[in-house]
Amino acid sequence: MTSRTSRSSALHDRIADDLRTRIGAGEYGPGASLPPMRELQAQWKCSDGPVRDALAILKGEGLITVSRGAPARVRIQPDxxxxxxxxxxxxxxxxxxxxxxxxxxxxxxxxxxxxxxxxxxxxxxxxxxxxxxxxxxxxxxxxxxxxxxxxxxxxxxxxxxxxxxxxxxxxxxxxxxxxxxxxxxxxxxxxxxxxxxxxxxxxxxxxxxxxxxxxxxxxxxxxxxxxxxxxxxxxxxxxxxxxxxxxxxxxxxxxxxxxxxxxxxxxxxxxxxxxxxxxxxxxx
Structure with missing residues (x-):
């Protein structure tokens, strides 16, 4: 799967698209943890704001679950x-x-x-x-x-x-x-x-x-x-x-x-x- 956002897109959209693509490709399967906040910040050379916004997008799409004090996880789809x-x-x-x-x-x-x-x-x-x-x-x-x-x-x-x-x-x-x-x-x-x-x-x-x-x-x-x-x-x-x-x-x-x-x-x-x-x- 390839990214759908361009380099001119907002950073949080590019982060969300990258994670969405990886989830769709099976790199992060149902129930798997996404990389920690600090790791994503280092990968994208940004503050925590764009990463939080990206995770909020994926949560709103129903792709991940986010709990306080725990890493975001790929949502397990019900039957x-x-x-x-x-x-x-x-x-x-x-x-x-x-x-x-x-x-x-x-x-x-x-x-x-x-x-x-x-x-x-x-x-x-x-x-x-x-x-x-x-x-x-x-x-x-x-x-x-x-x-x-x-x-x-x-x-x-x-x-x-x-x-x-x-x-x-x-x-x-x-x-x-x-x-x-x-x-x-x-x-x-x-x-x-x-x-x-x-x-x-x-x-x-x-x-x-x-x-x-x-x-x-x-x-x-x-x-x-x-x-x-x-x-x-x-x-x-x-x-x-x-x-x-x-x-x-x-x-x-x-x-x-x-x-x-x-x-x-x-x-x-x-x-x-x-x-x-x-x-x-x-x-x-």
Whole structure:
């Protein structure tokens, strides 16, 4: 790997680029210490200021960790399969079909198992319900008047062993869609076997499709602490619209995932060309 900065660049940028290149080339592997501050100062014939600025850049990029009184280390990347977002028809159908299974099956299989394969017994679950007025954005999504009463539900699932977040989501549903079943307005009934798919099923709503958008956002200090995230790592935000068989948006949900431990898998099914026989490699 070669340096991307020119000699006219600021010294701290050149130091950062040199270290970044060495890390990318494997000279400093995951968990390895970078050269001490004094060694870098001697190498670059500078004061500690440019070196500190260079390390701050790499820390902000999520490449290194810096602790007081200890040398900077190359950050060990988490397993990206900790969170696996599978944007495929098969996965969505599995969630939907769970709503039609027996209560025993729905109670023993939840979002945590289907999403990241962790047994419910190893997790802590909490939820809060609030009634809020629809703002302009949500009113537009639900095709209702601004100020319409919505039920906002905030879900948190943490790992018992560490207390760190594993799943976090916020859901909005127009109250008038679900108020015919009072049980859906009571957080004491959570976690609901079969999730929101079964909740909506109890009021005669069948979800036809999901429309998902994924964006990256910068986490707050509290979010970093809750997830156990290092500096320089963004959050992925999955915004999902649940649309029923009548074409109505019946739920708007937001879920967040640390980008360094999340993989996104999706399938694009293509239509076969009509009347075009497949050729063997020899015929091509």
């Amino acid at each position: 990206r399969k900790e969170h696996s977002i599978a944007v495929t028809p098969e996965v969505a159908q599995a969630y939907k079909d769970l709503a039609l299974r027996s209560e025993a099956e729905r109670s023993s299989t939840g979002t945590v198992e289907l999403s990241i394969g962790v047994p419910l017994s190893e997790t802590e679950f909490s939820v809060t319900y609030e009634h809020v007025a629809a703002n302009a954005e949500l009113a537009n999504e639900f095709k209702v008047k601004a100020g319409t009463d919505l039920l906002r539900r905030t879900y948190r699932t943490s790992r018992k062993e560490t207390g760190k977040l594993m799943l976090f989501s916020v859901s909005h549903i127009p109250t008038f869609l679900i108020e015919s079943n009072p049980a859906l307005l009571d957080p004491k009934n959570e976690p609901w076997p079969g999730g929101h798919w079964h909740q909506l099923y109890t009021v005669g709503i069948e979800i036809d499709r999901l429309e998902n958008v994924i964006t990256a956002i910068q986490p707050t200090t509290i979010e970093r602490q809750d997830w156990g995230m290092d500096h320089g790592v963004p959050l992925l935000c999955l915004r999902s619209l649940s649309i029923d068989i009548l074409g109505r948006v019946v739920e708007v949900a937001y879920s967040t995932y640390p980008a360094d431990r999340t993989e996104i898998r999706y399938t694009q099914q293509l239509t076969r060309w009509p009347d075009v026989p497949a050729k063997s490699p020899e015929e091509s």
